[in-house]
Amino acid sequence: xTALLEIEGLTVRFGGRAVVDDVSLRLDAGERLxxxxxxxxxxxxxxxxxxxxxxxxxxxxxxxxxxxxxxxxGSDRELARVxxxxxxxxxxxxxxxxxxxxxxxxxxxxPVRRLTGASRSAAARRAVELAATVGLxxxxxxxxxxxxxxxxxxxxxxxxxxxxxxxxxLLIADEPTTALDVTxxxxxxxxxxxxxxxxxxxxxxxxxxxxxxxxxxxxxxVLADGRVREYGPVEQVLHQPRDPVTQALxxxxxxxxxxxxxxxxxxxxxx
Amino acid sequence: xxxxxAGSADVLLRAEALHxxxxxxxxxxxxxxxxxxxxxxxxxxxxxxxxVxxxxxxxxxxxxxxxxxLALDRADAGAVSYRGRAVEPGPPRTLRxxxxxxxxxxxxxxxxLDPRMxxxxxxxxxxxxxxxxxxxxxxxxxxxxxxxxEPGPAKDxxxxxxxxxxxxxxxxxxxLxxxxxxxxxxxxxxxxxxxxxGQVMDLLRGLAADLGLALVLVSHDIGAMHRLCExxxxxxxxxxxxxxxxxxxxxxxxHPYTRRLLAAVPQLPDREQV
Numbered sequence: 001x002t003a004l005l006e007i008e009g010l011t012v013r014f015g016g017r018a019v020v021d022d023v024s025l026r027l028d029a030g031e032r033l034x035x036x037x038x039x040x041x042x043x044x045x046x047x048x049x050x051x052x053x054x055x056x057x058x059x060x061x062x063x064x065x066x067x068x069x070x071x072x073x074g075s076d077r078e079l080a081r082v083x084x085x086x087x088x089x090x091x092x093x094x095x096x097x098x099x100x101x102x103x104x105x106x107x108x109x110x111p112v113r114r115l116t117g118a119s120r121s122a123a124a125r126r127a128v129e130l131a132a133t134v135g136l137x138x139x140x141x142x143x144x145x146x147x148x149x150x151x152x153x154x155x156x157x158x159x160x161x162x163x164x165x166x167x168x169x170l171l172i173a174d175e176p177t178t179a180l181d182v183t184x185x186x187x188x189x190x191x192x193x194x195x196x197x198x199x200x201x202x203x204x205x206x207x208x209x210x211x212x213x214x215x216x217x218x219x220x221x222v223l224a225d226g227r228v229r230e231y232g233p234v235e236q237v238l239h240q241p242r243d244p245v246t247q248a249l250x251x252x253x254x255x256x257x258x259x260x261x262x263x264x265x266x267x268x269x270x271x
Numbered sequence: 272x273x274x275x276x277a278g279s280a281d282v283l284l285r286a287e288a289l290h291x292x293x294x295x296x297x298x299x300x301x302x303x304x305x306x307x308x309x310x311x312x313x314x315x316x317x318x319x320x321x322x323v324x325x326x327x328x329x330x331x332x333x334x335x336x337x338x339x340x341l342a343l344d345r346a347d348a349g350a351v352s353y354r355g356r357a358v359e360p361g362p363p364r365t366l367r368x369x370x371x372x373x374x375x376x377x378x379x380x381x382x383x384l385d386p387r388m389x390x391x392x393x394x395x396x397x398x399x400x401x402x403x404x405x406x407x408x409x410x411x412x413x414x415x416x417x418x419x420x421e422p423g424p425a426k427d428x429x430x431x432x433x434x435x436x437x438x439x440x441x442x443x444x445x446x447l448x449x450x451x452x453x454x455x456x457x458x459x460x461x462x463x464x465x466x467x468x469g470q471v472m473d474l475l476r477g478l479a480a481d482l483g484l485a486l487v488l489v490s491h492d493i494g495a496m497h498r499l500c501e502x503x504x505x506x507x508x509x510x511x512x513x514x515x516x517x518x519x520x521x522x523x524x525x526h527p528y529t530r531r532l533l534a535a536v537p538q539l540p541d542r543e544q545v
Contacts, residue, residue, distance in 0.1 A: 038464040039435075152329070181328035182491055186535035208464060211537035238540060252466040253539060258493040260538055261522050 002068045004029045004202050005170055010062035012049050020045050021226035029169065032196065032203040034217030036210060042226035043206050047172050051087055052079035085115045088163030092175035094155035098147040104158045105143025108165060115166035130161040135191055153184035171196060174206045189216055210253040214238060222246045283485055284340065284373065284453055286315040289349035291335050309335040311509040317453065322486040324500030324517060332509040333489050337457050341375055342366055371401050374446035378458035380438030384430040390441055391426035397448045414444040418474060436467035455487045460495050472498050493536050497521060505529045
């Protein structure tokens with residue numbers, strides 16, 4: 001079976017320095033993979049390289065195949081077509097990812113039109129549907145709001161609606177809940193969990209937080225200094241980490257986190 | 272040790288019935304400006320050598336509370352006192368005594384250190400501003416050592432030459448410079464990677480124990496509360512919904528909001544669940 005996303009020997013250099021170093025990952029359709037690492041480990045750059053969004057000055061080698069077709073070295077035009085329609089992106093800080101001067105409905109409808117060729121009115125209707133899909137309250141009214149009128153959690157829901165606009169096969173979420181309060185984080189994780197399950201979307205979830213990744217992903221890759229140090233099922237990596245970097249990461253997570261005495265609810269069950 | 276006995280002998284920092292509201296922009300002409308109640312009657316008591324964690328989410332009022340506790344803002348009602356002496360915002364001169372006793376470590380060590388100052392000058396600044404007597408150079412070396420930095424190489428360098436964790440150590444050294452008895456941490460661990468967070472947590476614990484520091488820790492991080500604070504108060508919409516010994520509150524939260532908050536904390540899967 002062809003993998004949905006297959007990254008092989010991906011290397012990203014700035015100047016002479018490899019910040020992503022020979023990374024290989026595989027993600028099948030509908031699968032969820034967590035990418036874990038400390039800041040500077042190369043996890044975000046791996047994702048950006050996969051969709052051709054690296055900043056200027058980066059040189060990339062290796063291969064990124066989406067459903068068998070090569071993306072690495074593709075023209076901006078080809079990549080722009082893939083972004084949004086095949087791969088949706090959710091970023092960390094919804095306040096900066098959204099245009100402050102544009103109503104949120106228009107920000108959702110824009111990519112709907114561009115990616116599906118829908119008419120202006122059909123796209124506007126679709127924006128309301130998507131707003132409802134991501135659990136925004138009163139979607140007909142809310143699409144007329146500006147980002148600053150929404151809470152952080154609502155803005156991140158808008159970000160997810162935009163990522164879903166082109167009905168992508170793969171969602172890449174880069175620290176999507178890091179900027180959110182813990183109760184809001186639980187709601188947004190619950191939403192992502194539910195959406196990818198119902199739509200069969202594959203998910204590449206990037207985070208520094210082991211506990212968060214463990215809730216949403218089945219397999220994880222641990223990155224340090226641009227290299228994949230360990231790669232396997234969540235349980236195995238958490239309970240029998242083999243690599244010293246992973247062992248240190250797991251130990252630090254256990255030491256700094258609070259574990260509920262009795263099993264409390266895991267990810268919020270919210271729709 | 273047990274800080275449960277309210278009003279017990281050696282209370283350092285005390286807040287009583289603090290209220291603070293902010294007028295919001297006028298929504299309609301000829302209508303009263305709406306008001307946001309950031310704090311609605313919050314009490315706090317910090318004993319010498321004690322530790323209180325203030326946990327809450329955005330909008331809970333925790334930043335407002337910190338500003339009031341540090342005399343950076345004036346309450347609309349209620350009062351803050353340190354060992355019985357009123358603490359109110361005013362000219363720096365009138366607050367020197369208080370700043371020598373109560374110091375703060377902020378969230379972002381990238382923003383809280385002046386990029387154009389050398390580390391030795393950063394750490395020495397409160398010594399000078401607060402007229403602390405003694406050999407400042409020796410004190411700076413001692414402080415850098417206490418936070419786990421090598422004074423020799425560190426003191427002549429600039430903040431950008433350090434990692435996030437090291438910068439937070441520098442910020443802690445600066446806060447400790449005047450020999451305070453109370454350290455207020457406003458999300459001091461949130462900007463750090465998990466491995467570094469553990470190290471800085473250990474450092475704060477060690478320092479609190481060695482120096483007999485009392486700690487006020489403001490955070491949304493239950494893990495940090497669990498590790499560092501004997502007492503916890505849960506702030507929600509400007510009011511304290513629950514308070515008590517941290518171990519008790521975390522083990523058996525009584526308020527629905529606390530329960531919701533704790534249920535939302537991501538959990539590492541247990542071995543048993545595998």
